[in-house]
Amino acid sequence: MDKPTQTCGRRASERDYTAFPQEVACMHGTQVRRSFSSIVALTLTLSGAAGRAQQTPNPGDPVRDTLPNEPQIFGSATQKFRVVATKGLSRPFALAFLPNGDMLITERAGRLRIVRSGVLDPQPITGIPAVLDLRLKGLQDVAVHPRFAENQLVYFTYYKPKPGEKDVATAVLARGRFDGGHALADVRDIFVAEAWCATPSASRIAFAPDGKIFMSVGVPIRGRAGTAQPEDSQNPASHVGKVLRLNEDGSAPPDNPFSGRPDYRPEVYALGIRNILGLVIHPQTGELWEHENGPMGGDEINIVKPGRNYGWPVVSYGRAYSGDLTGDSSGPTTDQHSAPGMEEPFMIWVPSIALSGMAFYTGDQFKAWKGNIFVGGRRGTQIQRIVLNARGLPILRETLLVELKQRIAEVRQGPDSLLYLLTDEMAGALLKIEPVPAEGPTAAGSVPRQ
Known part of the structure; x- marks a missing residue:
């Protein structure tokens, strides 16, 4: 049996997109595991370095880079955003x-x-x-x-x-x-x-x-x-x-x-x-x-x-x-x-990014992200944005925030329609993701899509 679809890794200066053919059976009630042999993943990296092997720390490895004190601005395929860190936490797990x-x-x-x-x-x-x-x-x-x-x-x-x-x-x-x-x-x-x-x-x-x-x-x-x-x-x-x-x-x-x-x-x-x-x-x-x-x-x-x-x-x-x-x-x-008698998954990740935290985005602060799913990754030190089509099938995954090199423990949408993350670190932090005007600069290594 062929290997299931996986999101390929990228370096800090790249952004990954994994696009799934719309006929892929990824909803409940369908035979996803049996259908994975027919899945073809298209991974597009903006810097042209597609297909490089993912280099991620082991689940228990310490992360050496610390978060900067000042807000950082990043770009996704559809939206520029700012990350504002509130420090002072230690190995946070969840928020409400x-x-x-x-x-x-x-x-x-x-x-x-x-x-x-x-x-x-x-x-x-x-x-x-x-x-x-x-x-x-x-x-x-x-x-x-x-x-x-x-x-x-x-x-x-x-x-x-x-x-x-x-x-x-x-x-x-x-x-x-x-x-x-x-x-x-x-x-x-x-x-x-x-x-x-x-x-x-x-x-x-x-x-x-x-x-x-x-x-x-x-x-x-x-x-x-x-x-x-x-x-x-x-x-x-x-x-x-x-x-x-x-x-x-x-x-x-x-x-x-x-x-x-x-x-x-x-x-x-x-x-x-x-x-x-x-x-x-x-x-x-x-x-x-x-x-x-x-x-x-x-x-x-x-x-x-x-x-x-x-x-x-x-x-x-x-x-x-x-x-x-x-x-x-x-x-x-x-x-x-x-x-x-055993259910098929909606989606899988190979290799593991140690999924942690999940949110459906329903707010108005990021209009291009409305209806998307956001998940965090402890091992992958990232969040992923999952785009669904009109039938509720996943058609694209975008990897974000690898540049921060932080293990993500939690992802939530706030009542203000912003996204909030927790980092699974001894020197942990609350990260607020908020939009920025289109003309704002982006952080080094985060080139917005052309």
């Missing part, structure tokens, strides 16, 4: 907007920060429980209740350490009340997953239009005796490797797809998941979209349907970090790309 436009930001070490009127408050918000801060684990996602003005509820996920174990933790959904000061009050765990993991895993949350909460629980890279195993992603009696659907109090809704079935956890909404680092509701359709961080290749976007199986670790385009085919401890257990 309060009704007044202020931002709550999680740091994996267990700190909840707030940006008020564009300025990072130096004093963290208290009330976060003890977390296990190890690799991807720690304080994870944060979300504001849709009726926050009435109840002041803030929800967050974190990895709760197992007593007596230095590196074992499970994903927890908690909530507390925030009155705008420096403390969460009445904090309590409302759901504790049966998913004790000894290696990296992650958790995201999203509020559905009906007020239910979707929560992802990642699968470990490898198992250890007495802890979760990668194969538990296929085990309906485990919360590992699942998307869960919960009431706002953490209980399981009676209309969940497996409710009442023996040997199934009632909270399970979908299974066969690896590690979700982007979980969002489509602003027009109300569908749940997620992307999974694969091993060396195999990042994928999925549209999540109730009761469906998304394949991990039975089917995958991923390879182990060692470069070996499946069978390594950090890779899938088979080289299958499809199997009966």
